[in-house]
Amino acid sequence: MVQAWGFGRFGGAEVQELFDRPDPVPGRGEVLIRVDIAGVNPLDHVVRSGLVDGLDGGRPFPRVLGMEAAGTVLALGTDVDGLEEGDAVFGFALTGGGTYAETTVLSAPNTARIPAGLSATVAATLPVAGTTAVDALDQLDLPSGATVLVNGVGGGVGLAVAGLAVGRELRVIGTGSAAKREPAEAIGVRFIDYTAGDVVAAARELAPDGVDGIIDLVGGTSLRTVVPLARDSRNVIAVGDQSVAELGGRFVERRLDRENLERAARLALDGVLAPVISAVHPLADAPAALATVENGHAAGKVVIKVT
Ligand SMILES: NC(=O)c1ccc[n+]([C@@H]2O[C@H](COP(=O)([O-])OP(=O)(O)OC[C@H]3O[C@@H](n4cnc5c(N)ncnc54)[C@H](OP(=O)(O)O)[C@@H]3O)[C@@H](O)[C@H]2O)c1
Structure with a gap:
């Protein structure tokens, strides 16, 4: 079993809880990753509130918080191109895995390799x-x-x-x-x-x-x-x-595909895209990380260091 922060019903911060879950099984077009860093975004509390349902893939409760992460591929689902077990990757959890967790599934077409020289911490801030x-x-x-x-x-x-x-x-x-x-x-x-x-x-x-x-x-x-x-x-x-x-x-017209992630990673490697990371919280403090963003006045990016 692995630890994950999620919610058993829609609501405010009070519905958040740390629970154990088995490793999710990567399905078609998904990869299972060990999460190193999860990015925290305003969308996370919007999803938890239930105001906009479905953005997180809409899996059954309890749902896990978080839309983006960097980590290491542990297993491939079917129909996954261009990624291998052991790859250091970053990307979107669009199919309901949630990223405030020790392991999760990312959507493979929305996941890219982390280029050598780029930290997992910076990579985790690039998808959103x-x-x-x-x-x-x-x-x-x-x-x-x-x-x-x-x-x-x-x-x-x-x-x-x-x-x-x-x-x-x-x-x-x-x-x-x-x-x-x-x-x-x-x-x-x-x-x-x-x-x-x-x-x-x-x-x-x-x-x-x-x-x-x-x-x-x-x-x-x-x-x-x-x-x-x-x-x-x-x-x-x-x-x-x-x-x-x-x-x-x-x-804004968004591009969530691998090519755009790779482009952002190249810009980050070149120092042109330089996310400012103001706080790194351990997984145990995920509620504090999300509260910082939820109050609407975050400075730069807040991330959760899971592994
Ligand atoms: N469409 C998409 O794909 C997409 C992707 C990413 C983000 N978003 C959305 O874009 C918005 C911003 O995202 P974010 O990640 O940058 O959020 P964030 O990290 O929470 O930053 C929002 C910033 O706005 C400042 N702010 C609040 N009220 C302000 C005001 N009246 N005038 C000027 N600044 C003000 C806040 O701090 P101070 O008030 O202290 O200055 C804070 O630094 C959110 O609504 C998010 O959901 C959408």
Whole structure:
């Protein structure tokens, strides 16, 4: 039996429990892995809450938390191409395995080998935040010298997208609370503390003619506040709030395939995609890890070190 953090019914943090389960059996297109590192994401508590059912593959209760991990392949299911037992891999648990666990199943088409030289800790942050950062910037497709506003720059996706944007020679303005100033400015972001005053006025001081694009990681009222800063609302890409379409913007188009994971890994190896990992928790402290993200003000990425 192996340990896993999951939930026996939908709800708040109170429904989370550590339980024992046998190793999951990898099915068609799945690989069983020993989890080294699990990434923690806002989606994990959304799935636990039951607000959006099915995103985690919808297996019967108890369900295991977590959508992304890095680890070592222990066994292959049927119809698995390009992966072998013993490979160090990272990827998505899209079929219900859950990754806050000592072993889990990943979806093989959404799993890639970790290239030599890349740590499992960094690799575990790439499936969700890393590839989202790449996808959002690709979709925006701004030329070098253009100005992009990253709304919610201090979180897992925000710092990754800001670093990538600076690497593409974009001028980056980022919003966050005061504690995010230092990590954001360290990668070259012109920072606006949204708790300290009028964000739009502060942004207009930095970009009097508005910005060429916005990547929004906050949504809701905050998204609506910053949209008028974009010279063209089609260049507003939201990552979490689908209502961006009502404002003339676009929801991020995601690529979860192996090729995109490999691309993110190459960018990480080259140091262009440099996730900021603010906290590493042991598996026993998984609830604390998720609570940090669930409170909505995480700094960079939070991960769980399982093995
Ligand atoms: N579509 C997809 O495939 C996909 C993939 C990844 C993420 N997402 C979604 O994208 C969103 C961001 O993900 P994430 O992993 O980056 O989350 P995260 O790590 O929790 O970061 C969110 C950041 O937003 C900041 N923030 C909160 N309110 C703000 C405001 N009013 N103005 C500016 N910043 C604010 C928070 O800290 P401070 O308030 O302290 O600055 C925090 O650093 C989530 O909704 C997530 O579910 C979607």
